[in-house]
Amino acid sequence: MKILTTNYISCAVKACKSTSLSFPLHFQDAVLVQEEVDFKPEFITNILPRIEWEALKITAVELGFTTLPAQKPEATEEAPLDPQVLKDLHTLLLETQVTEGKLVCANCKHVYNIHQGIANFLLPNHLALPLIMITNF
Amino acid sequence: MSRPEDTLPPDLFYNDVESHKYTTSSRIQSIQSSMTQRALQLLALNSPSMILDIGCGSGLSGEHLTSSGHIWVGMDISASMLAIALDRDAEGDLLLADMGQGVPFRPGTFDAAISISAIQWLCNADSSDVSASGRLSRFFDGLYSSLKRGGKAVLQFYPKNETQRTMITSAAIRSGFGAGLLEDDPDTKNKKLYLVLTVGAGRDEV
Numbered sequence: 152m153k154i155l156t157t158n159y160i161s162c163a164v165k166a167c168k169s170t171s172l173s174f175p176l177h178f179q180d181a182v183l184v185q186e187e188v189d190f191k192p193e194f195i196t197n198i199l200p201r202i203e204w205e206a207l208k209i210t211a212v213e214l215g216f217t218t219l220p221a222q223k224p225e226a227t228e229e230a231p232l233d234p235q236v237l238k239d240l241h242t243l244l245l246e247t248q249v250t251e252g253k254l255v256c257a258n259c260k261h262v263y264n265i266h267q268g269i270a271n272f273l274l275p276n277h278l279a280l281p282l283i284m285i286t287n288f
Numbered sequence: 289m290s291r292p293e294d295t296l297p298p299d300l301f302y303n304d305v306e307s308h309k310y311t312t313s314s315r316i317q318s319i320q321s322s323m324t325q326r327a328l329q330l331l332a333l334n335s336p337s338m339i340l341d342i343g344c345g346s347g348l349s350g351e352h353l354t355s356s357g358h359i360w361v362g363m364d365i366s367a368s369m370l371a372i373a374l375d376r377d378a379e380g381d382l383l384l385a386d387m388g389q390g391v392p393f394r395p396g397t398f399d400a401a402i403s404i405s406a407i408q409w410l411c412n413a414d415s416s417d418v419s420a421s422g423r424l425s426r427f428f429d430g431l432y433s434s435l436k437r438g439g440k441a442v443l444q445f446y447p448k449n450e451t452q453r454t455m456i457t458s459a460a461i462r463s464g465f466g467a468g469l470l471e472d473d474p475d476t477k478n479k480k481l482y483l484v485l486t487v488g489a490g491r492d493e494v
């Protein structure tokens with residue numbers, strides 16, 4: 152699972168939808184690999200506005216990366232982003248992948264296991280559904 | 289021929305044997321490829337994008353997304369299918385998840401979504417505590433929210449009948465999507481139905 156995806160994913164438990172505590176999910180026992188992905192600066196420029204920078208900083212620290220800038224790099228008309236900044240983001244967001252470990256919700260404590268890079272987001276029905284839908288058994 | 293979704297829920301139907309059959313059938317592969325290409329054409333993305341593939345299976349569609357320069361995340365309820373995707377070195381991230389439980393991503397993140405031959409499964413409710421309409425609304429609400437404003441989804445599906453076709457389309461509209469149905473090769477046995485969904489620029493502004 153790419154670091155980018157962890158910045159997109161949130162707890163699937165119904166009751167966690169309305170709380171900010173459920174994002175980002177927190178890594179435990181993560182095993183990392185670096186895998187080469189074609190570098191496309193336009194892709195990074197495209198998604199950068201939709202990255203939650205504070206959450207990315209939390210994730211990066213949990214995985215042992217401490218060199219992320221404190222502020223999100225922003226491009227302006229006069230000053231496009233430095234290619235090296237884009238390349239560094241590419242390496243962190245797309246090439247750094249978690250193959251084994253856990254993602255844990257800080258709100259409900261649900262643990263999503265990651266095995267061979269695949270995160271298991273299947274939930275028992277009582278967690279996935281609003282209460283009203285599970286009362287008429 | 290019985291339809292797979294009439295026999296068993298997808299996580300049980302696509303066991304290792306069925307998953308392997310599905311992935312190695314050259315007929316299915318070529319149909320799946322052409323439908324993916326069609327969906328990409330309808331999405332009309334003009335730059336490398338972040339795409340959600342719903343019911344990604346063994347990553348057949350994902351290969352086209354990758355070769356078109358996109359980054360994708362696939363979700364599927366069948367662990368066997370995802371295992372084949374791993375064997376085939378799918379470039380996308382894979383998530384074991386049930387679309388009927390929702391789409392577990394934070395709001396406004398994906399540029400686009402694609403789905404090939406999957407969403408008719410939403411009409412099956414396989415346990416007494418889950419209704420088809422509940423699964424449909426959780427899926428479309430989640431999909432709507434996970435797409436960015438102005439985002440688009442193209443979902444090819446095989447409705448069993450007119451009722452199912454209406455049920456799926458109206459569930460999408462109820463979740464806020466602008467929706468259109470596109471039929472390729474109508475009135476032939478190769479007809480293909482695409483649900484084309486758009487997220488308006490601002491539900492928030494209404």
Ligand SMILES: [Zn+2]
Binds near residue numbers: 162163173256260261
């Ligand atoms: Zn939670």
